[in-house]
Amino acid sequence: MKFDLDSYKEISDSLMRNKRRSFLTGFGIFWGLFMLLFLIGGGNGLKELLSKNFSGFATNTIIMGSSETGKPYKGFKEGRYWNLEYTDVERLKHLFPELAIVTPQIAQWGVVAVNEGFSVNCHVSGLNADYQYVEIPAIKYGRYLNQVDLQQKRKVCVIGKKIYQALFPQGGDPCGQYICVGSVYYQVIGVNYGTSNININGNSEEDITVPITVLKDILNYGDVVGMICVVGKNGVKMSEMAPRIRQAIYRAHTIAPDDEEAMFLLNMEPIFKIVDNLFKGVNFLIWLVGIGTLLAGAIGVSNIMMVVVKERTIEIGIRRAIGATPFDILFQIVMEGIVLTLVAGLSAIVFSVFMLNGLEVIAHHETAFQINFGTAMAAFFLLTLLGILAGIAPAYRAMHIKPVDAMRDE
Amino acid sequence: MLIELKGIHKTYDNGQPLHVLKGIDLGIDKGEFVSIMGASGSGKSTLLNILGILDNYDEGEYHIDGKLIKNLSEKEAAHYRNQMIGFVFQSFNLINFKTAIENVELPLFYQGVNRKERHDLAMHYLERFGLADWALHYPNEMSGGQKQRVAIARALITQPRILLADEPTGALDSKTSVEVMDLLTQLNREEKVTIIVVTHESGVANCTDKIIHIKDGIIGETTLNTEHHASVFGSNTIMK
Numbered sequence: 001m002k003f004d005l006d007s008y009k010e011i012s013d014s015l016m017r018n019k020r021r022s023f024l025t026g027f028g029i030f031w032g033l034f035m036l037l038f039l040i041g042g043g044n045g046l047k048e049l050l051s052k053n054f055s056g057f058a059t060n061t062i063i064m065g066s067s068e069t070g071k072p073y074k075g076f077k078e079g080r081y082w083n084l085e086y087t088d089v090e091r092l093k094h095l096f097p098e099l100a101i102v103t104p105q106i107a108q109w110g111v112v113a114v115n116e117g118f119s120v121n122c123h124v125s126g127l128n129a130d131y132q133y134v135e136i137p138a139i140k141y142g143r144y145l146n147q148v149d150l151q152q153k154r155k156v157c158v159i160g161k162k163i164y165q166a167l168f169p170q171g172g173d174p175c176g177q178y179i180c181v182g183s184v185y186y187q188v189i190g191v192n193y194g195t196s197n198i199n200i201n202g203n204s205e206e207d208i209t210v211p212i213t214v215l216k217d218i219l220n221y222g223d224v225v226g227m228i229c230v231v232g233k234n235g236v237k238m239s240e241m242a243p244r245i246r247q248a249i250y251r252a253h254t255i256a257p258d259d260e261e262a263m264f265l266l267n268m269e270p271i272f273k274i275v276d277n278l279f280k281g282v283n284f285l286i287w288l289v290g291i292g293t294l295l296a297g298a299i300g301v302s303n304i305m306m307v308v309v310k311e312r313t314i315e316i317g318i319r320r321a322i323g324a325t326p327f328d329i330l331f332q333i334v335m336e337g338i339v340l341t342l343v344a345g346l347s348a349i350v351f352s353v354f355m356l357n358g359l360e361v362i363a364h365h366e367t368a369f370q371i372n373f374g375t376a377m378a379a380f381f382l383l384t385l386l387g388i389l390a391g392i393a394p395a396y397r398a399m400h401i402k403p404v405d406a407m408r409d410e
Numbered sequence: 411m412l413i414e415l416k417g418i419h420k421t422y423d424n425g426q427p428l429h430v431l432k433g434i435d436l437g438i439d440k441g442e443f444v445s446i447m448g449a450s451g452s453g454k455s456t457l458l459n460i461l462g463i464l465d466n467y468d469e470g471e472y473h474i475d476g477k478l479i480k481n482l483s484e485k486e487a488a489h490y491r492n493q494m495i496g497f498v499f500q501s502f503n504l505i506n507f508k509t510a511i512e513n514v515e516l517p518l519f520y521q522g523v524n525r526k527e528r529h530d531l532a533m534h535y536l537e538r539f540g541l542a543d544w545a546l547h548y549p550n551e552m553s554g555g556q557k558q559r560v561a562i563a564r565a566l567i568t569q570p571r572i573l574l575a576d577e578p579t580g581a582l583d584s585k586t587s588v589e590v591m592d593l594l595t596q597l598n599r600e601e602k603v604t605i606i607v608v609t610h611e612s613g614v615a616n617c618t619d620k621i622i623h624i625k626d627g628i629i630g631e632t633t634l635n636t637e638h639h640a641s642v643f644g645s646n647t648i649m650k
């Protein structure tokens with residue numbers, strides 16, 4: 001027998017005219033694939049949602065800032081205030097060639113920024129140009145701070161996404177315009193669409209970045225530095241660097257070497273590791289549950305098809321009695337299985353894409369939950385394979401039905 | 411001889427062997443119209459299944475048109491069934507999710523005949539049997555007599571050498587039984603189809619030209635019935 005339109009009709013008739021049976025069989029596959037794809041898409045979205053908080057941030061970063069001392073040392077009482085200074089920046093650079101970046105920062109909180117009647121709450125970070133290697137900015141318009149801005153103490157700023165949206169609701173490139181931050185006018189030189197939440201100065205979407213040399217004078221900070229960020233060169237173990245950096249600072253400021261409270265020091269490396277492991281765990285779970293559901297679906301389909309073949313003993317016997325060869329029967333059952341799998345599988349893909357799109361709408365299109373084409377195709381081929389495998393045992397059984405079996409079953 | 415059976419033995423072995431056919435010798439010529447009668451359990455259906463290559467036999471020889479039918483592969487058996495034999499069953503055995511015409515077409519589908527040709531031929535048979543209006547109906551929308559006529563159309567569409575019927579009137583009332591038997595008689599007379607009918611009913615047997623009695627697994631007496639005096643429908647129905 002050749003496969004032509006006629007055999008196709010024979011298969012589609014058999015499926016279409018036994019809708020309940022076909023539906024039950026196909027549903028297992030549909031549900032299995034839908035669950036797998038929906039979980040993968042949901043997992044991707046979750047991952048993206050989480051990683052937004054870290055995006056663009058150098059993983060081998062240490063952030064440090066001063067605090068009251070916790071122990072008396074060399075004539076100083078405990079509870080003494082001290083500050084990090086620009087000399088500490090130079091000191092760290094000098095002492096530790098393993099560090100690629102040592103950059104200071106100062107911050108101003110609870111500031112209102114105004115532009116032509118639009119205003120927004122924000123915070124201001126005074127940074128060096130090399131801070132961009134700690135937290136990579138996603139520049140939408142213009143540029144980031146540069147060395148010249150700092151040297152010439154230019155009153156320029158890079159604004160975060162939310163600031164931009166609030167102050168320039170009409171959109172467009174705002175570079176060159178002046179905004180009033182607190183009581184100072186800055187010229188906008190760039191818009192940063194970065195989303196990192198790690199910035200100790202708060203969410204970078206609500207941040208206005210200005211040269212540290214400018215902010216320092218405005219706030220009258222003198223030599224005092226709010227925080228220092230350091231980034232290790234490639235391959236440098238930051239967990240080993242952390243205690244050495246702490247001791248170097250303590251020595252310079254006459255602080256007890258075993259004083260844990262005098263300086264907070266945040267090593268980002270283990271945090272990133274935890275998040276990374278979390279992702280791996282979530283991914284593993286998704287695949288486990290998804291593949292499990294899909295397998296259960298396939299086994300269910302195989303089971304149902306087994307029952308169906310039994311139910312169809314008479315029909316198959318009749319076909320055999322009027323001239324169908326065992327191969328004709330095998331072909332018919334396997335093809336029915338494949339067609340059913342494909343239809344159910346394609347519906348599942350369409351349905352899950354639709355549902356994931358719904359999730360995106362709920363998330364205001366800020367997070368991509370959608371599965372990509374490759375994933376869908378891979379799932380589809382996996383499914384087809386499962387469909388064929390699921391159909392083999394029942395088809396084999398059907399093939400061995402003898403015409404007399406049908407005659408006797410009354 | 412179109413059909414020749416020599417010393418056919420058949421034993422069912424489901425746990426406990428049951429020797430059903432104990433040496434059947436039988437010859438049937440082309441164009442004959444024969445009935446097989448016998449008590450329940452005497453092996454009539456078993457014999458008919460062997461004649462129709464639906465089942466194997468253990469011993470002896472079975473020839474159709476001189477061709478030995480023995481130890482065939484499933485594929486060859488299917489081929490012979492399709493080409494040479496038409497079946498009619500007591501319970502009609504139509505596929506219930508197919509319309510009348512689709513049921514009639516099915517044997518031709520397995521021959522690889524194209525759809526149009528199949529359809530035309532099936533329609534031709536349905537018209538002949540007065541079923542043109544029922545072509546698009548499903549079996550559960552038809553009466554027993556109509557279903558059996560559809561089944562006969564399906565059996566005949568491949569123009570087989572032999573038409574085998576296992577109690578074709580078993581599920582029909584006597585009026586419809588007469589119609590079906592008239593149809594078979596007509597086919598035998600006009601188209602010279604060789605017909606073998608298994609039956610309990612003497613009225614059915616009386617329509618045929620030769621009555622073969624089977625008893626305890628062997629052929630008993632064979633009665634010639636060309637005058638059709640044996641027993642008519644409704645009278646002397648000892649067997650039913």
Ligand SMILES: Nc1ncnc2c1ncn2[C@@H]1O[C@H](COP(=O)(O)OP(=O)(O)OP(=O)(O)O)[C@@H](O)[C@H]1O
Pocket residue numbers: 408422423424428430448449450451452453454455456457
């Ligand atoms: N597949 C089978 N396996 C085991 N025994 C069988 C099988 N088919 C039939 N038999 C037995 O063989 C014997 C003959 O059966 P068969 O169906 O040929 O009788 P029959 O003459 O057609 O009877 P009836 O008039 O009731 O239809 C019976 O005793 C039956 O139980």
Ligand SMILES: [Mg+2]
Pocket residue numbers: 454455456
């Ligand atoms: Mg019987």
